[in-house]
Amino acid sequence: MSTASGTAFLLWSILSVLFLVFLVHHLWCYDRFKCLRWSAGRQPGAFKRVMTYSYLAAVPLFAFYSIGMTVIKYSEGFIMTPDGSFIPMPIDLYREPNRSWVLPLQFVFSIAFALE
Known part of the structure; x- marks a missing residue:
């Protein structure tokens, strides 16, 4: 997940x-x-x-997850690898406030996916 780009999450947020x-x-x-x-x-x-209720519950959860991950990805930025390429910051190197949001956001995604 750490290699997912902020741009992908931004597109997912918008959609x-x-x-x-x-x-x-x-x-x-x-x-x-x-x-x-x-x-x-x-x-x-x-x-x-029931399907309508599950969509009404799942779509806001997906939006919350994608917006949260977009904010985290853009606030953490990128790092340069030893070979000179840039990758999104690995989760282990996130600042503590952002790292503390990753697990709850993953739970939100899991619940939304279960409702889907």
């Missing part, structure tokens, strides 16, 4: 926020969030509602 906005906008335009009611709909479609 996850855009998808979250699209999801909320789509649910609003579809029926103004009435589809989220457990007793809504002409037929029992509980599975669709």
